[in-house]
Structures are given as structure tokens and as C-alpha cells.
Amino acid sequence: MKRVYSAALAVFLLSVFLMSCSRNTASEEIQPAVSSPSSVRMAIAVDPDGLDPQMSASASTFQVTSSIYETLVTVDENGNIEPCLAESWTIADDGLSITFILREGAAFSDGDACDAEAVAASFSRLISPSSARSQDYSFISSIEAVDEKTVRFTFSSLDVTALARFAYPWSAVVDTEHAASLRTSPVGSGPYMLSSWIPQQSLILERNPYYDGECGVDVVEFVVMSDMTSAVTAMRNGQLDIIQITGDLVGLFGGDDRFTIHALPTNGLQLMAMNNESEGLDDIRVRRAINYAVDKDALIEAVWWGYGEPIGSHFPVVLSEYTDMNGKYSYDLERARELLAEAGYGEGELHLRMFLPKNYQEYVNAGQVIADMLRNIGIDVDIQIVEWAAWLSDIYNGRNYDLTVVGHTGRLDAYSLLSRYRHDAAENYFNYDNAEFDSLLDAYSEETDEKKRTEIAYRMEEILAEEVPALYIQDPIQIYVTDSSLEGFRTYPINIFRMDLLEYSDR
């Protein structure tokens, strides 16, 4: 008897030992369970993929790094360029260079000055061949630290959209002295610095002591909550200050004065891409028939609970160059059937494979609804849900698909947004090929007259709306719920948050 007990005791002790070992690692982190007035807790669905903005392409990363690092310029909520690390700038008359004057007193969170040399070093890293972004910034031919506060960028070719490229979060200035460890120990000149990060649990930012600007809150905690149910429950129990929700959950917060609901159109769009080279879809009549067959209002209602602006072309409604192209192919089953018959496809004769990325429930849902709508005109859709990694490999890069539903984040200008439709672009997973469109793209990037440039943008939008290389669904409306005493929460046309602008009115 004793032996059994002592054996059981041994297991127990071993377990307690193992538990206490692991507890020690957790206890190093301080977790404020309840928000104090100077801290804000926000739920995020996925972790950043490391905290080096130049090494990432992920929205979840930029939403965090935008508080740690600064870009030379930034944007307001309408997309207008504003000063950030640079307090002013001059664009040369020929458009082939920009000179930035840096803000007085800018410093990295380790105390080093963030001067012209540091900026030049950071951009040299960004454009070096081993950088993930080298191609995006290949138009920069030289970077020169003129004096302590002045940096000049010289361009090899004219690109009228160059200034905006210094606002994107991946162009943030990093402290290159810590280049190797930025992914886990970021050093930037932004308002906050990393305090702790336990992946899949929480990421805590505290004030950067060397930041000279104002901040309404001292501590920002991003709580990783992959499941929206838990985030909503925690929000309603008062444990969180900001969450993002889906349309079906709005009713849970409406009419409760503890919360403010922000439903804001974003700079992004969602579409069903069609492979313009696959059998059937290479016929414009079939692509048009598909556009006629989909009831976008019903689709947006079914998947996004009506929170979305229908679009008719590859252009987000929030950008100034947007034109409404919705009227081109409004829901018309008769017309859809006719076009399909003209193209030579009778009932059930067209078979299309649709691949949907598993990680994005909204796209999986949208795909199923569209497939159901396409069945109405006799198109047989075979759905396969694939992992995101497999989607990127086989669909996006491999282009082995007929239909897929996905979203794109917007850019600040039409060129960056639409260059993926260039016939030889690596990102052209539509396999779209239109010579006129390609030449319009070139014309846009070299046109210095803003009015003419806008006209070119209109024409490009129109071509896509007519030739429908994809079914353009909507510009999504993102819904955030914040604590009603929290002020200054806004969304921006690029993937950033301005945590330094948040403050509590009263608590």
C-alpha cells in the first residue's frame, strides 16, 4: 500500500516541479488585470510575425510596429500626408529627389539620436538586395545624409507617387545597430517601446522615455485573442478597451453607453479572383455572366451583415480617385444565362474549381454563397478549402485555380494599387493581360498634372470594371468597439494605429 502511495506521491512531486518550472517563466511578465486610466488593452486576432517592419508584409505586424517605429511621413485618416519623423520636406522641381528635414530631438528607445545618418542607414537596409522590399524601392538611386537633420533621396526614374512610399509602415526607420535582433527586441523612435511579448498571449508596450511628443496613455497592451467569442465576452466584462467585431455582433454592444461603436470604411477591397487563362474564364462573356449572376447586396448581407460598400472595380471607395462602377453588371439572372449560352455553355456544362483560404472565415463563407448563386445559372462549382500557406503557394503564386475569394489592402495611389494587373507582374494572379491597361499604368506614374492623373485612374478603373478579370465584391466596413470614455480612436488608410492619440475623457 505504502509503495503505491509513495509512487503516486513521486508523480505528484514531479508534476509540481514541472509546473513550477514553467510558472517561473510566466511570472517574469507583469500583467495588469484591469486597465488603469493610463493604459489601454486591445484585442488582436493574430500575433505580429516578428517586430521588424522592414521584414514583414503582415497587417497584424504593422498595427503594432506603427507605435514602436516612426516613418518619415505619415497619413491622417483621409490619406493626406502629414509630418512624422520628418517635420518638413521639399520635392525637387523635376520630381527626381526629395529632401526631408528631421524633427528636432528624435531619438531611439535606447537613447541614441535618430539623426540623418540613422535614417540613411535604415533606408540603405530597406533597399539592399537582401531586403524583402528592395523591389518596391528600386527607384531610389542614392540616399545622402546632408547634415545632422537633413536627408536627401535621389530617384533614378520619375515616380509621382514617391512621397507616399515614405508613409507606408514597412518604410519605418529602424535602429540598424540592432538590426539582427529587431524581430524580438525592436528599437525605434516611436512613442512606445516593447515591454514584453508572449506570443499568443499578450504584447505590452510602454512609453519610450526618449520620445519627445505627447501620449494620452502610458501602457498599451495587445491581448492576442484568436477567437472573437472570447474577445467579445472579455469586452463586455470590461476587461478590454478596444476590439474589432463582425457585423452580427453589433447588436450585442448597441444601446449600451459603456461602449462606442465605430463602423468605418477601410482602404481595402474584397474580390473573387478569376483565372483569366483557365478554360471558360478566358471568355469575357463567361466572366460577365458570373458578374450578372451574383447578387452583391445579398452576398454582403449574408457574409458581412450588410457592413460593406459594394464596388464594381478594383478600387476602394475611400480613395480620392475612386469612381462608382457599380452599375456595369447589376444582378440579372436572365442576362447571365444568355451570356453563358452565347459562350457555348449549357446547363451544368461549365465546371469551375474554387479554392478558399481556410484562415479567413469571411472568404470561406463568401465563396460558398457565390458558389450557390452560380449554381442558379448552371455553373458547377467545386469548392476546396485550403490552408493559407497552400493557398499562397498553389493559388496566388502557382495560379493553379479557377476561382478564389480573397481581400487586398489598399495603397495610397492608383499605381501601387493597380500595378498587379500589369501582364508580366509577379502579383498578377488573375493572369490578366491588356496592353492598353499596361500603358495607362506607365502614363499614370509619369504624369505630374494631378487632374490628368486622376483621369488616367478613372480610365483604368473603367477597363477593369468592363473586362471584369475578377468579381469585385466590396470595400469592407470595419467595426471597432471602444470603451466610451476612450477618445481619439481612428482608423487609417494604411495598416497603422495611432495609440499615442488615444486618451481617456474621464474614468
Added chain:
Amino acid sequence: MKKRSISFTIGIVLTSVAVIISAVSLVFTPYDPESMDIYNRFQGPSAMHLLGTDHFGRDILSRIMSGSLVALSSALLSVTIGAVLGIALGLVSALSPKRISSILQRIIDALMAFPTILIALVLVTIAGKGILPSALAVALAIVPVFSRLVYTMILETKEKLYIKAAVSYGAGWLRIAVFHLFPPMLSRLVTQFTSSIGSAILLESSLSFLGLGIQPPSSSLGMMLSEARSYVLTYPYQAIPAGIVLLLIVLGFNLLGDGLSEVLEGGRRIRHG
């Protein structure tokens, strides 16, 4: 034997109902289980839709019916594959020399330590759609159960006198296995087979829950629950019907397995693990 087994009775009733419903779904469901009606989604039970409609306005009853068919057929498939492989492996490892048998045991250990999710992912990616890939993944998880059972049972019987007699008469190992070792094991195997169907259904539905099972628009009970998960706060009812049906089907096979062991083995031997 005299006492009728209650487990057996309840088990046979539940499993027969499940089989009948799935069979019926082949020829009749109240609605097309795949057709959507977006403006009539999230309805509660009514005369029109006995169990209500789901997030796309599809009829839940119809989806449960065809989902049960998926659950039963894929479980049957996976347990059959798993049992055949497991029995073969158990036989070989029990009858072969110690060195080979210990290598086989290590392979089984590795199989058990290897995450089922990864196996399922590989199979789904390679073998593609349908019930086969996830059924294979489940089958691999079932192999060790049978191989271990056969292995220990053979070790028990191997020492029996009639086997030794057969060996001394010069009978081949295949003959011994088929005519002497196998028959006494049959009832245990039948029992194990039945209750393994219950576990296979559970495992398949958890794979579906993680999105590694059958692909939409076809329905499986696990997938229905996975879809219901998004609406736990707003439409909690969505998670109820498919879950109860899943529970009852699994319970049915577990009870039937237990009942069978009582009936076949006269209730003397009690199931072990």
C-alpha cells in the same frame, strides 16, 4: 447470458435509427441540404424547418441527415482499414522473433506519438477532397488499438496446449494463425470493432471541427459544429442539434460495443480499457 443486456438494447436502437436516417438521406431529405436561403437564416424550429435553419438559411435537419451518412460511412471505412492493418501488425509482431517484434513495437509507438492533426493535414492535402483522406488519418489512429489487442491476446493463447500440439504436428504459422489463434479472438475483435466506430466518429468530427475533414458544401456533423462556433454569442441554438445527434450516435456504438461484449462473452469477461 440469461439477463438481457440493457446496453445492448439501447445501443442497437440508437445505431439502427442512425443507420436508417442516413440511408433515408440518400433518397429523401426535407430540403436540399446544400441550397441556401440567405434571407431566412438563423430560424428556430418551426413546421417548415423542423430543426430550424443555419447561417446560410440551409435546413438543419436535412444537413444533419446527410451529415450522419458522412459520419457513419467514413467511420466504417476508417475502422475497417484500421482493424485490418492493426490485426496484421499485431499478428506479425506477436509471431515473429523478438528483435523484429520490438522494432514493430517502436514503430507503433512512433505512430502513437505522432500528431494526428499533421497526418490528417498531409492526407487531406495529398489525397484531396472526400471522406477518404480524413478516414485514413482516423484509421492510422485506430491501428495501435487493434495491433495491441491482437498482440496481447496471441501472447495469452500462444502458451495454450492445443497450439503447442499444432506446432508439434508441424503446422505452418499461417495455418496456426487462421485456424487456431484467430477463432477465439473473434468475439473480442467484433466488440472492439463496434466501439471503435464510436471513437472513429468522434475523431473524424474533431478533424472536421479543425477544418480537416470533408469539404463544403457537403455537410458533416463536426463541420456543422465548427460553423456554429462563430455564432455562440448571437445564435447559441446553432450548436445544439448537430451536437446532440453526434452524441447519440457515438453513445449508440459505445453501448452496442459494451452490450455485445456482455452477450458474446456471457458477461463473464469484462471489457478492459
Added chain:
Amino acid sequence: MGKYIAKRLLASLAVMAIVSFMAFAALELIPGNAALIAAGTEGSSSSVASIAAELGLDRGFLDRVLLYYKGILSFDFGVSSYFGESVSTLIGQRLGVTFSLAFLSVMLAFFFSVILGSAAVLGRGKFLDAFSRSVVQIFSSIPSFWLSLLFLILFSSVLHIVNVGDYVPPSVSIRGYLSSIILPVAVLAIGETGPLLRLVRTSMIRARNEDWYRIGKVRGISRMRLVMAYALRYALPGPLTLAGSELAKLLGGTAIVESVFALPGLGRLFLTAVEMRDIPLVEGIVIFVSFLVVLMNLVTDLILFVSNPSMRKAGGIRL
């Protein structure tokens, strides 16, 4: 004895090598890699190649495998390609959660099963016996993910009793810790009670049929004493072994419950690692978990060995 342990540990190394190689092969077979994930749909195509080079993905398959094993020999499990953090740190951070879940739920299930099982078999009431048999059947038929959903609906959305998705380590607040893990522990414990209670029942029935038990009864030894001093001793080793191997199984098998309750445990980390094609992290977790499984099986076998002299003689430990 020492030789036995050494032999078992050696065998476990072989198992771990097989398992880790299988994981490598699996990740090689499924499409997609970490560089594609990092570049996403908004990165430029040139980024894929440079990120792949950075992560060493441009090398051949066998090259990478050998390099990895070389690292392992010096206990270097590499850096997660997704999080950028070292694999051992990431696993260390998760261990507490998963171990809490596995350990507490198996303990709970074990004590519940022993008490209910012995009371049902050795007690007088017919009701208790029927009750325990129903518990076995129903508990082993409930899908754990469905039960998790039901608990979520009931406790956090209807009753607002416990918090979900906000894991609090015990070092911060014991109450917060318990509140954040009580539901998942209950779900897992219910799943574990099925097989454990079944085994306790069969062992107890066997104890009841033993001669010494009958003789003890005839000699008038109190029922309580018979159970506590003799029957338990006779019947416990089996369930104890099962509890050990279930514990080991749970250490690698709490993924679903962790993801439904949004707990930062090993299982969820594993799901993310596979999704993100984070090869070092997948390998690290697979090796770690299979090591734990092998270790737990060894420990429980040793306990049996020590606690039951007859097994020692019969050489009851299977190798």
C-alpha cells in the same frame, strides 16, 4: 533495473528520431512555406526569395534536416520562423498552461473515478452502480469540442461567471488562474473520466471476486477497511498506469480545447506552427511532446514495477 531504464531511454531516442523525421517529411509534402507566408499577398515577389534565403529554405531537403539534427545535438532547437523567438523559449512559455490542463484534469478524473468506482462496485446500492455505468458511457461519447462550446455558451455568455480567452498565470493571481482554466479542465476531465472509471470498475469487480476479499468479509473486517487497505491496493495500479499514459497523451492533445477557450498552450502553438509552416517550431514541439510521452510511459511502468512485486517476478513490463 538501471539497464532496463537505459534500454528504454535508448529506444525512446529512436522513437523521437522517427517521429521528428516524419514531421520533416510531412512538412515537405504539404504545399507552402514560411517565406510565402511572410510575403503574403501584399509583399512583392522579390521578397519571397530573399526571405527564403534568410530562413535557409533555399537549401535542399536533406541538407536542412541534417543541419537541424546537428543543432539538436548541441541542444539548439533553432528560432521560430514566424515569431522570430527561440523555439525553447516559446515552448517554455506554453508548458505551464498545457501542463496545468493535462495534470489537473487527469487528477480530477482519477479521484472522481476511484471514489465513484469503488463506491459503485463495493457499496450496496444498485443505483450507484447503474449511475457509474451511465457516467462511463455518456462521458466517453461526448465530443470534447461540443462540450467546450456548451460550456462557453452557458458559463460565459449566459451566466457571465468565468472569463474566457484571458489566461492569467498563477503567479499573478490564483483566483484569476483558476477562473481562466476551470472550464477547459472540466471538459478534459469529463473526457478522461470515461476510460478511467471503466477501468476502476473492472479492477474493483475483480477484487470483489478474489478469495481474500470474501474471506475478509466473512471474518468480519469492516467494509471500509477492506476497501481502503486491500481492494484499492489490488485495483489501483491499472488505473494509475492509464492515468499516466492519458496524462502523456493530453500533453500533446489539448489543441482543440485550447483553441476553443483561447488559451496560450502547446496545442494551439502547434496548430499555428503548422499553419505558418514554421518548421523549427513544429519540430521542437513534436520532439518535446514525444519525449514527454515516452518519459511518462516509462515513469508509470516504473511505478508499477515498484508497487507490485509480483510484476517484478513475472517480468510484466513489456519492452
